[in-house]
Amino acid sequence: MxxxxxxxxxxxxxxxxxxxxxxxxxxxxxxxxxxxxxxxxxxxxxxxxxxxxxxxxxxxxxxxxxxxxxxxxxxxxxxxxxxxxxxxxxxxxxxxxxxxxxxxxxxxxxxxxxxxxxxxxxxxxxxxxxxxxxxxxxxxxxxxxxxxxxxxxxxxxxxxxxxxxxxxxxxxxxxxxxxxxxxxxxxxxxxxxxxxxxxxxxxxxxxxxxxxxxxxxxxxxxxxxxxxxxxxxxxISAFFPEPVEGTAPGPVRLEVADGGNEHLDGITLRARGGEIVGLAGLQGSGRTELAHALFGLRRFTRGEMWVDGRRVVLRSPHRAVRAGVALVTEDRKTEGLALNQSVLANGRLVLDAVMGVRAGERARRLPGLFSSLELVHRDSAQEVRYLSGGNQQKVVLAKWLATDPGVIVLDEPTRGIDVGAKRAVYTLVRRLAASGVAIILISSELTEVLGLADRTLVLHDGRIAGELPGGASEEAVMALATGHGHPTEVP
Known part of the structure; x- marks a missing residue:
């Protein structure tokens, strides 16, 4: 050509x-x-x-x-x-x-x-x-x-x-x-x-x-x-945005002690408000299974879990939402959006399903959320399928932000979107952390986890193999992910 x-x-x-x-x-x-x-x-x-x-x-x-x-x-x-x-x-x-x-x-x-x-x-x-x-x-x-x-x-x-x-x-x-x-x-x-x-x-x-x-x-x-x-x-040095000035870890918003089920064993973690905690690991290590357990999809059958200091037993996603936990799933097209419905209808999906009489009050915040997320769309009546991948992901985020979550689990949040749109999502994640939300970030792209997370937990065979501080190397992550690293104490 x-x-x-x-x-x-x-x-x-x-x-x-x-x-x-x-x-x-x-x-x-x-x-x-x-x-x-x-x-x-x-x-x-x-x-x-x-x-x-x-x-x-x-x-x-x-x-x-x-x-x-x-x-x-x-x-x-x-x-x-x-x-x-x-x-x-x-x-x-x-x-x-x-x-x-x-x-x-x-x-x-x-x-x-x-x-x-x-x-x-x-x-x-x-x-x-x-x-x-x-x-x-x-x-x-x-x-x-x-x-x-x-x-x-x-x-x-x-x-x-x-x-x-x-x-x-x-x-x-x-x-x-x-x-x-x-x-x-x-x-x-x-x-x-x-x-x-x-x-x-x-x-x-x-x-x-x-x-x-x-x-x-x-x-x-x-x-x-x-x-x-x-x-x-x-x-690339300018690709991952710096933390918002003044952001500091606050009180513990999510805690799991010795959590386990048929896929996970001995999971112990804490996530504070204002903190981005990365989850890394190879395919089959248990990352998505942990995300699902935190959201009540595959609940913990062993151990204990607290959200904002309250002990919770999440037997369903409905209970998770009411406890203040949100999950942005890895496949937005089949698990996160109703593609043939409007931007506004998608923004209301969780509110209408879980919040009952309070849904209308919270839905009035959606236009402001769309604006704050810099959503590029014709209007709220536009069908979501006509938006770009990056803007579809913003609608998913708005859907969850409307529920006022204290903890957001992001499973592959930039899957299928281009490099420029990825930076926009990274900036949103930083802003959410700065607002006091605890972020659990799962990504198969190590550079993404290491570029955003304040610390990273590495999973291997359903267990946390170790923890690494922000700025750790890909080699250190892979050593733990393959079972050859040396675990550090998980706080």
Whole structure:
């Protein structure tokens, strides 16, 4: 792609962008929301036509006016929202609209055999051509989309935020899938906000900023700090906001003594008002299980828990909310929001469910909360699904702040949002702590935990392996997380 430019309604989205893809290469495309990533990808896929510039495929100039043209030329795209029919089989989805025929009828046997062959080439087990797509996990449905692309003899496959809806164990399945595509000589354009994945999978990285190419770098010759600087125009040292002046730890707002259940054992922790306590650990260490226990989803069956000095037994989230505990879940789209409802309706979700007659009084505070969170939206009647990821997360925060919580548990609070929006969330977290709220911060991004937390508890195999002060190194966290560190006394 050379000199690609595109405008919508007079607004310039892309200007003079170049992009090269090579056979067997996994090439990352990164940038903030609005940088132009999706538009560039859709021009390659034939969804949009460029206003200027050229596209060449294997040395021949092409101009796609429809995605079908791109597919026939060997260019396929796996979008965030899958284009699958859940009630149809895998084979029927892979060959939808171009089913092989025999004697005027669909040759179901051949279609199934060809699909099973594609799945076998991808190294996939446990999925049959005759499996109903609606019964598959998100990761398995993604495999079906890739198989569909390969059935078109794809030479280029674009993946848009491929892990945004995947659980941790499913990400490994995607990694293996990308490896298979590389072995087949397919060029993969990998669009993601997750820099860890970018460095794990990609050979080269192209950075877009404000619709222009900020540069293309080799993954093994750059760092996440340099990528952030290219994306947002500032260094990582300025990325995490400093604590609000005058913030100091106050009284203990949350305390757990020897808490345990089928997933956790001997959990002892304290969190004071004005304090951000990080929870770190590897996948399966118990971080999310601890978040759920603190919120009454998977309650503690052993030990004791206090909120603001009162002993509580949280048998349900309803009791947790009334005790002053809030949980921002890791998947806002399925667990935190009603996407087809308005901003205001989402802001009222918890109030209407828990607060009863007091809900109306507290709901009158929502416009002020939206304003203080600097929510970018048309008005309170706008459906939440039309907001950016960062603004959707602000609606989730407003929903909980309306309940006046003393303790907020944040589980992966910046999942699926771009680098610039992440800093806005970090600033909000600092402000919440400064207001006297106790924050429990869980994140799989170690830099996020270490950049924000006043101290960090590291979990390993359902237990707290140790505590580290603010400013600790990633190496120290990983030593504890893998069971090789030396625990310190938990206060």
């Amino acid at each position: 050379r000199g690609i430019s595109k405008s919508f309604l007079g607004g310039r989205v892309l200007h003079g962008v170049d992009l090269d893809l090579h056979p067997g290469e996994v090439h990352a495309l990164v940038g903030e929301n609005g940088a132009g990533k999706s538009t560039l990808m859709k021009i390659l896929a034939g969804v949009h036509r460029a206003d200027g510039g050229t596209v060449e495929l294997s040395g021949e100039r092409v101009s796609f006016e429809h995605p079908v043209q791109a597919q026939r030329a060997g260019v396929s795209t796996v979008f965030q929202e899958f284009n699958l029919l859940p009630e149809r089989s895998v084979a029927e989805n892979v060959y939808l609209g171009r089913e092989p025929r025999r004697g005027g009828r669909v040759d179901a046997h051949r279609m199934a055999a060809d699909t099973d062959r594609l799945l076998d080439e991808l190294g996939v087990s446990g999925i049959s051509a005759r499996t109903r797509v609606g019964s598959l996990s998100v990761a398995e449905q993604q495999i079906v989309e890739v198989a569909k692309a390969l059935s078109h003899d794809a030479r280029i496959i674009s993946m848009d935020e491929p892990t945004s809806a995947l659980a941790g164990h499913e990400v490994e399945l995607l990694y293996a899938l990308v490896g298979r595509l590389r072995e087949r000589g397919v060029a993969v354009l990998y669009v993601s906000h997750r820099l860890t994945e970018v460095f794990d999978l990609c050979e080269r990285i192209t950075v877009l900023k404000d619709g222009e190419r900020a540069g293309t770098v080799d993954a093994d010759e750059t760092t996440s700090a340099e990528l952030i600087r290219m994306m947002v125009g500032r260094s």
